[in-house]
Amino acid sequence: MTSSSKGAWLYGPLPDLLLGCGLGYAILAAALLSWGPAIQSVLPFDLLPFVLLFTGAPHYGATLLRVYEKKEDFRKYLFFSLFASGLVWALFCGGVYNRALMHVLVTLYLSWSPWHYSGQNYGIAIMLLLRRGLAIPAPAKRLLHASFTLSFLLALLGMHGAGSAVYVPGDGEPVQFLRLGIPDRIFGAAHSLVLVLFIAATAGTFYQLKRRGSWRDLVPVVAMTLTQSLWFVVPEILGRWPDLLPGGGPFGPGNAAYTFAWVAVFHMVQYLWVTSYYAEGSKLSLRHGTFYVKALLAGSAIWAIPALLFAPTVLGAVPFDGGLGVLLAAAVNLHHFILDGAIWKLRDGAVARLLLRARGATVDRGQAENPAVRGLSRLRYAAWPVGAASLAVLYVASWLSLFGVERAYEANDLEGLKRAAGRERWIGREGHRTKTYLALLEAGTGDLAGAISSGEGAVASFDTAFGWNHLGTIYEMAGRMDDAIDASRHAVAADAGYRQAAIELSRRLVRAAEKRPERLDEAVAYARFMVEASGGLDAGQMFVLARALELAGLPDEARSSAARAAALTKTLDPDLLGMIESLLRRLDPPAKMHAPES
Numbered sequence: 247m248t249s250s251s252k253g254a255w256l257y258g259p260l261p262d263l264l265l266g267c268g269l270g271y272a273i274l275a276a277a278l279l280s281w282g283p284a285i286q287s288v289l290p291f292d293l294l295p296f297v298l299l300f301t302g303a304p305h306y307g308a309t310l311l312r313v314y315e316k317k318e319d320f321r322k323y324l325f326f327s328l329f330a331s332g333l334v335w336a337l338f339c340g341g342v343y344n345r346a347l348m349h350v351l352v353t354l355y356l357s358w359s360p361w362h363y364s365g366q367n368y369g370i371a372i373m374l375l376l377r378r379g380l381a382i383p384a385p386a387k388r389l390l391h392a393s394f395t396l397s398f399l400l401a402l403l404g405m406h407g408a409g410s411a412v413y414v415p416g417d418g419e420p421v422q423f424l425r426l427g428i429p430d431r432i433f434g435a436a437h438s439l440v441l442v443l444f445i446a447a448t449a450g451t452f453y454q455l456k457r458r459g460s461w462r463d464l465v466p467v468v469a470m471t472l473t474q475s476l477w478f479v480v481p482e483i484l485g486r487w488p489d490l491l492p493g494g495g496p497f498g499p500g501n502a503a504y505t506f507a508w509v510a511v512f513h514m515v516q517y518l519w520v521t522s523y524y525a526e527g528s529k530l531s532l533r534h535g536t537f538y539v540k541a542l543l544a545g546s547a548i549w550a551i552p553a554l555l556f557a558p559t560v561l562g563a564v565p566f567d568g569g570l571g572v573l574l575a576a577a578v579n580l581h582h583f584i585l586d587g588a589i590w591k592l593r594d595g596a597v598a599r600l601l602l603r604a605r606g607a608t609v610d611r612g613q614a615e616n617p618a619v620r621g622l623s624r625l626r627y628a629a630w631p632v633g634a635a636s637l638a639v640l641y642v643a644s645w646l647s648l649f650g651v652e653r654a655y656e657a658n659d660l661e662g663l664k665r666a667a668g669r670e671r672w673i674g675r676e677g678h679r680t681k682t683y684l685a686l687l688e689a690g691t692g693d694l695a696g697a698i699s700s701g702e703g704a705v706a707s708f709d710t711a712f713g714w715n716h717l718g719t720i721y722e723m724a725g726r727m728d729d730a731i732d733a734s735r736h737a738v739a740a741d742a743g744y745r746q747a748a749i750e751l752s753r754r755l756v757r758a759a760e761k762r763p764e765r766l767d768e769a770v771a772y773a774r775f776m777v778e779a780s781g782g783l784d785a786g787q788m789f790v791l792a793r794a795l796e797l798a799g800l801p802d803e804a805r806s807s808a809a810r811a812a813a814l815t816k817t818l819d820p821d822l823l824g825m826i827e828s829l830l831r832r833l834d835p836p837a838k839m840h841a842p843e844s
Contacts, residue, residue: 254378256523265519266370267466268473271512275476278496278505286504292652294507295644298514299546303640304538305514306578307545308521309585311537319589326588331581335552338577342556343563348573353424355576360401360478362583363513367474368394369590370520374466378459386454389447390467394474396444401478403440404485407433421572437486444479477509543633548578550636557674558707565708567677639673646670655683663687678708682716694724711741715750727758749787752776756794763797770794777807785814789826796833805833 255262264270278285313327314320320327341348368391375382407428428436448471455464481497484490491497496505518538526533552574556562564570646669654662663684670676681704689697701717718733731754737747755769773791780787788811795804812826 254374256520261519262374262466263469265515267374267469268367268476268512268516269469270515271508272472272476274508274512275496275505278501282496282501291504291507292648294504294511295647297511298507299640299644300542301511301514301518303545303549303637304541305517305545306548306582307541307543308518308525308537309582309589310544310548311525311541312521312589313585323585323588326585330584334577334581334584338552338573339556341573341576342561342570345569348569349422349424351576351580352421352572355579356423357402357405358583359579360398362579362586363477363509364394364398364474365587366513366516366590367470370516371467371470373520374470375455375463378463380455380459380463383454383458386451386458389451389454393444393447393451393471396440396447397474397478399440400437400444400482403428403433403437404482407437421569434486437482441479441483473512481505540630543630543637546636546640547629547633548581549574550639551632552577554639554674558676559671560674565678566675567679568708568710571675642669642673643675646675651677651680651683655687658687658690660684660687660691678704678710678713681707682713685720686716689720689723694720698724705736709740711737711744711747714740715744715747718750718754722754722757727754727761730754731758748776748779749784749790752787753790756790756797759794759797766794766798770798782810783814785811785826786822788814789822789829792826792829796829801833805830808833 256266264273274285312319313323337347337351341351371390371394372382372387405423406426407430451471452464452468455467461468481502484494484497488494488498494501518541521541522534522537525537553566553570554560556570558565562570564573646666650666650669651663654660654666663680667676667680667684670680682701685697685701685704688700697720698717701713701720705713705717714733714737718730718737721727721730721733731751734747734751734754737744738751741747752769752773755765755772759766759769770791773787773794776787777784777791782788788807792804792807792811795801795807808826808829812823812830815823815826
């Protein structure tokens, strides 16, 4: 069989299928489906920053080396390497100071991502088919391209229409994803049409290709189609028809961010698989290690330096966890998408010579390895120490994400949290959440005056809904209910989409009305508004409304709302259920006295 020749693969069947064709992700998805909690306990979400550091940074760095390491490549792609890149970073600088532009850039990045992933998957499928010497008929190539494009459209529809398993920033996060808000009826029809066309295009592709080769020759394209489907099609099908897999398994809403992070990891590994072959050839050697280290350092620099320069204590205006980090991810990825779309074309002579060489032929590296043209200038030699320092910064940041602020806060370790905060400041990543966590732990020690001072300092530094909402909690602990309500109002004003802040405002208005009847009308009106906003499906908010109606002297409505809250809660929240039952007992009318019959 033609596919048995070693030249049909880059490194061999097993590494190519697991790393290049994404079957490693399929194995992980199957494991998550069967043993999800166990897998997540071994590979927790907090560990992913380390994984992403050592796959993501070299993934971006490989593109930087491809474009900027050699003068001839820099000049060849001058429009993309200089002008388009300059535009992206100019927009990044603008986004640091303009929230609206920040939201636009992040929305563009997340919307473009599945297209970038799909394009890479399609290119790899074509490359591995051509390496097998298959003459791909034009209809088959068009159908294969249509299949990958349609799967991208499914993901895009999900992101901008109804709920999707694809991760986008949500409730309480400082950066908003600007959904197009496709109406449900249009979304449903478009979703079904695209899904049917995807199935037809995929089936047509294999029908056409099978006429030109054996199923063994088609193994890579089958694997790539499976990977593409698991990344984008399956999550959308389960999002549209959740009864097909109750809870959604690894693709359900509760696991979306975790699963999507692993999609990114496997995409990055896939990219390193093909770029390392392009740079160093098929025989594994120390040169591959050298390439990886260079790519890791270059990628670390593009992530670390802008974050340091635009930290709030230097040139910036927002903290890393308050929007700068997501904005930086948008800029780095948009820059990568633009460069990647320009440099990896199979019709490019240098790319074709190295990726589509005939099986068994030697690699004609030619000018690609000419040391006389290496480097743009002497500044290239200074880049490696800078990259090493950048890698150190990113490693500390990853370490803090696993063992730092969140861990100290969860452990109620005030001193540990202070140490973590100092390390964050050292690497320019002091977060708005860190300052708020410090205030909350101070409050937990009983130092309410110190906690209020710290909480007020947090919102003075970083005007965020998260900070205002928890400052309200500290005010409430200190008995300053009016200040707590005002803090909740600030939180809602800072981020109208932060539902927790709105819920806290409703609850605090009702608590204030218990002692100050003049607040009762506002408390009832806002509680009704919050119940309507939740569609009547939030048990906690329904209980708050029931309590407000009880205070307002409307026992029948209060009883109805409390009963609805009890039905929603069931046994999921024993404490809430106990409060609801206590309210229902108070609202139960006393037995009527009956006169004895004469």
